[in-house]
Amino acid sequence: xxxxxxxxxxxxxxxxxxxxxxxxxxxxxxxxxxxxxxxxxxxxxxxxxxxxxxxxxxxxxxxxxxxxxxxxxxxxxxxxxxxxxxxxxxxxxxxxxxxxxxxxxxxxxxxxxxxxxxxxxxxxxxxxxxxxxxxxxxxxxxxxxxxxxxxxxxxxxxxxxxxxxxxxxxxxxxxxxxxxxxxxxxxxxxxxxxxxxxxxxxxxxxxxxxxxxxxxxxxxxxxxxxxxxxxxxxxxxxxxxxxxxxxxxxxxxxxxxxxxxxxxxxxxxxxxxxxxxxxxxxxxx
Numbered sequence: 001x002x003x004x005x006x007x008x009x010x011x012x013x014x015x016x017x018x019x020x021x022x023x024x025x026x027x028x029x030x031x032x033x034x035x036x037x038x039x040x041x042x043x044x045x046x047x048x049x050x051x052x053x054x055x056x057x058x059x060x061x062x063x064x065x066x067x068x069x070x071x072x073x074x075x076x077x078x079x080x081x082x083x084x085x086x087x088x089x090x091x092x093x094x095x096x097x098x099x100x101x102x103x104x105x106x107x108x109x110x111x112x113x114x115x116x117x118x119x120x121x122x123x124x125x126x127x128x129x130x131x132x133x134x135x136x137x138x139x140x141x142x143x144x145x146x147x148x149x150x151x152x153x154x155x156x157x158x159x160x161x162x163x164x165x166x167x168x169x170x171x172x173x174x175x176x177x178x179x180x181x182x183x184x185x186x187x188x189x190x191x192x193x194x195x196x197x198x199x200x201x202x203x204x205x206x207x208x209x210x211x212x213x214x215x216x217x218x219x220x221x222x223x224x225x226x227x228x229x230x231x232x233x234x235x236x237x238x239x240x241x242x243x244x245x246x247x248x249x250x251x252x253x254x255x256x257x258x259x260x261x262x263x264x265x266x267x268x269x270x271x272x273x274x275x276x277x278x279x280x281x282x283x284x285x
Contacts, residue, residue, distance in 0.1 A: 032263060034061035037111040041067045041092065041155065042120030042173075043077055049173055049221055050120035051080060052251030053258035057116065058084035060259055065107050067092035069121075094121060094151035104158040114162035116262040119155060119172040122148040124188045130230035133186045144187045149194035156202055160209070168211040169262050172199060173254075174273060176217055176281055184230040196273055203271030212270035214261050219249040219277035244279035 038057050042050040043066055058064055063086040068077040070093065081087040088110050092103040107114060124144040128136050152172050159170065177185035178192035196215055203213040220235055240248050257276050260266050275281045 032060040032259075033057060033115075036062045036115040036262075037064070037107075037113060038062045038116035038118065038262065039065045039067070039107055039114060039159070040118045040120070041094075041151075042118075042122075043067075043080060044073060045076060046080065047221065047251065048120070049218055049251050049254045050118060052253075052255030053118045053120065053171070054080075054084060054255070056252070056255035056259040057118075057262060058087070060263075062116065062262070063087065063111065065090060065103075065111065067103060069093050094147055094154065097154070100154055100158055104155075104162065108162055111162075113166055114159055115166050115168055117155060117159045117168070117170045118258060119152045119170065121151055122173075122188065122191070124148070124186075124191070128187045130184050130186075136187045141187055141190075144191040145194055148188065148191040149198060152195060152198050153202065156206070156213070160206070160211070163209075163211050165210070167264075167267070169266070170202070170206070170211065170213045171258055171261050172213075172215045174199075174215045174217045175220070176275075176277065178217070182235070184232075199273070200271045207270055212261075212266070214266075214269060214271070215273045216254055216257050216261070217273050217275045217277065217281065218254045219243070219280060221249075221251065239278070239280050242280060242283055243277065244282070247278055249276055249278050 040050055040054045040057070042048065043054060045051070054064055054066070064081070064084050066077050066081045066087060066089045068074045068089065068091060074089070074091075078089050081089050088106070090103045090106045091099060093099050125140045128140040128144065156170055159168070172195060174192050174196050175185075176182065177189035178196050182189060199213050199215045206213055219239060220232070222236060236248060240246065254276050257274060261269065261274070
């Protein structure tokens with residue numbers, strides 16, 4: 001279950017214009033990342049935040065590698081990847097160490113180096129995303145952490161040699177459920193808390209090597225997988241009514257933040273959680 005994906009048409013009376021990710025010909029971003037390479041983990045469909053990130057990076061000239069977790073997702077990822085010039089697609093189930101090794105070896109062979117890694121993977125069993133948190137099973141708890149949190153560390157370790165001397169950037173996606181209780185988010189909130197702690201520890205470890213590590217805490221995104229969270233529609237409506245901007249965010253807005261964190265303009269930022277949630281995180285009762 002990935003809670004990082006919003007219907008960009010929902011609750012937006014005056015949608016923002018001028019998204020960098022939606023303007024591939026914009027002279028301000030075209031070729032901004034020319035000669036750079038990136039690995040994007042977690043694209044599922046056109047609504048995915050991972051896809052929003054990929055579009056912004058590709059439109060700025062970055063060559064990308066995409067991953068798919070299983071054969072069911074392969075064809076869809078390949079169709080999307082075909083929209084990004086020079087991209088490649090590799091198999092990567094983060095619960096299988098041998099597939100992680102193979103994927104990064106392919107990236108090494110095809111690209112020779114790596115400048116950006118976008119980690120947009122999260123999963124929890126549907127039954128763990130409703131009811132009382134204390135009913136979470138041990139198996140469900142461990143699975144959510146392996147896929148949603150540990151995979152960042154596992155992939156960062158493999159990315160390290162490919163980023164040597166390139167001032168690389170590692171970006172992951174989080175959610176406010178990491179720090180506040182969000183009804184029915186349950187074990188995924190605990191996993192996201194572990195993910196955000198991992199960002200800080202990785203930033204401390206990799207900073208001396210010139211690699212930055214940050215997270216984007218995005219507002220909730222509407223996808224088929226998000227329907228696994230009970231009362232998700234109510235959550236979306238509440239945020240649109242409460243957030244200072246009085247709307248939900250779009251994948252393009254998150255993608256453009258990813259673009260910023262991938263480039264030299266963010267060279268002084270690491271270990272940070274960047275909120276892209278229409279300001280919802282600042283609100284009290």
